[in-house]
Amino acid sequence: MQGLSGAAEPVDLVIIGAGPTGLFGAFYAGLRGLHAKIIDALPQPGGQLAVLYPEKFIYDVPGHPKIMAKDLVRLLVEQASTFNPVFCLGERAIGLRRADGLWVVETGRGVHPARAVLIAAGIGAFQPNRLGKPEIDQYEGRGLYYVVSERRPFRNKRVLIVGGGDTAVDWALNLKDYAAHITLIHRRDQFRAHPGSVAELMRSGIDIRLFHEIKAIHPGDDGTVREVVIFNNRTGEETRLPVDAVIMSLGFKADLGPIRGWGLETVGNRYIKVNARMETNLPGVYAAGDIAAPEGVEPLNLIVIGFAQAATAVNYAATYINPQAKVFPGHSSEMRLG
Ligand SMILES: Cc1cc2nc3c(=O)[nH]c(=O)nc-3n(C[C@H](O)[C@H](O)[C@H](O)COP(=O)(O)OP(=O)(O)OC[C@H]3O[C@@H](n4cnc5c(N)ncnc54)[C@H](O)[C@@H]3O)c2cc1C
Structure with a gap:
């Protein structure tokens, strides 16, 4: 068995995933007197909130009648930072093994030993579905977006949105009065998005073209997206649209990725x-x-479910690490923090 040579100092708890669950887990670890390290493949914390819907309001977080996703992330990071957890961002956990009585999480960049591990990796490998047509996908980074984290790049731009799920519909509504023009194409006439959002989209006056798909992208002199060719998949009729940006919202792949090889019992x-x-x-x-x-x-x-599960996991991890510890943590209102 490989040992710990070259490894970082062991911590009590390594948390894989800096989404809301992992961030709250890091805070809770501190509350239990555990030193935590939080590892995320993405360069910033927040998980789905930061990547998929940073500028949407969330209405079902206790104590917040309404809170923008990116604000919730900021507050969770602030709360977790009470106990100075170590953040290792931009590091993807690829291996989990035992060595010298510890768990060892391996990433592309380092070896992280810990007494216990909390996996809060959300939907796992965070991969957007791609069209798989190199002649179109080659424009990623040059006006074609598979992941949108803020609306700034679309200010006063002509935008084509491709898709019929929540992300496509939400970005169309979000950019409505921000972009110069929005066209949304969807290959069917049924949307997968929330019915309330679809009703709002239909009322919005946005240029919606059903049974349409993207066929080609034409660049301008600077190599970025300048025009798209779309086609009606029932009649074959083609239309050219002048656009500056294309948002491909084809959904995300939920896949455990490397976690599948760690000997964990999984469900699908x-x-x-x-x-x-x-x-x-x-x-x-x-x-x-x-x-x-x-x-x-x-x-x-x-x-909210992730928050409760993180607290449960950390309280039991505390007793695993120190069998004398109680599961019940006591009340935070009786502690002096910050
Ligand atoms: C459009 C949209 C709107 C939503 N609205 C709401 C809402 O209003 N209310 C609500 O309660 N929920 C909502 N949700 C669901 C909510 O976002 C999720 O339940 C929540 O993000 C789960 O948090 P998590 O921390 O478990 O996982 P995630 O947020 O998915 O975070 C997991 C993190 O783990 C990282 N990771 C994964 N694998 C690895 C690895 N191998 N190594 C390192 N890091 C890894 C990922 O990069 C990611 O940052 C919404 C979801 C979407 C997509």
């Missing part, structure tokens, strides 16, 4: 099986949030 390709304590089949390894499938119940992929 999507979930890690956990019990009511958020324990996986590996002692000392816990899972919480969107990635966790608690036995006997349907997984509820919601922020």
Whole structure:
């Protein structure tokens, strides 16, 4: 078995994933007196909130009648920072093994030993579905977007949005009075988005073209997107549209990626099986949030559920690390923090 040579100093808890679940887990670890390290493949914390819907309001976070996703991330980072966890961003966890009585998480950049591990990796490998046509995909970074994290690049731009799910519809509505013009094309006449959002889209006056798909992108002199050719998939009729940006919203692949090879019991390709304590089949390894499938119940992929699961996982991890510790953490209102 490989040892720990070249490894970082061991911490009590390594948390894989800096989405809302992992961030709250890091805070909770501090509350339990555990030193935590939080690892995320993305360069910034926040998970889906930061990447998929930073500028949308969330209405079902307790105590916040309405809060913008990026503001919730900022507050979660501030709350987690109370206890100075180590942040390792831009590092993807690729391996998990035992060495010298510790768990060891390996990333492309380092070796991170810990007494316990909390996997809060959400939908796992965060990969947008791509069209798979190199002649179109080659424009990514030159006006073609598979992931949109802010609306700034689209100010006063002519934008084509491709897709019929929540992300496509939400960005169309979000950019409506911000971009110069929006065209939304969808290959069917049924949307997968929330019915309320679809109704709003239909009322919005946005240029919507059903049964249309993208056929080609033509660049301007600077090599960036300048024109698209779309076609009606029922009649074959082609239309040229002058556009400055194309947002491809074809959904995201939910896949555990390298986590599948770690010896964890999983539920399909999507979930890690956990019990009511958020324990996986590996002692000392816990899972919480969107990635966790608690036995006997349907997984509820919601922020609030991830928060509660993170607290549960960390409280049990505290007793795994120190068998003398109690599961109940005490009340934070009786502690002096910050
Ligand atoms: C458009 C949209 C709107 C939503 N609106 C709401 C809402 O209003 N209310 C609500 O409650 N929920 C909402 N959700 C769901 C909510 O965003 C998720 O339930 C929540 O993000 C789950 O948090 P998480 O921390 O478990 O996972 P995530 O947010 O997915 O974070 C997981 C993190 O783990 C990282 N990661 C994954 N694999 C690795 C690896 N191998 N190594 C390192 N890092 C890794 C990822 O990069 C990611 O940053 C919405 C989701 C979407 C897509």
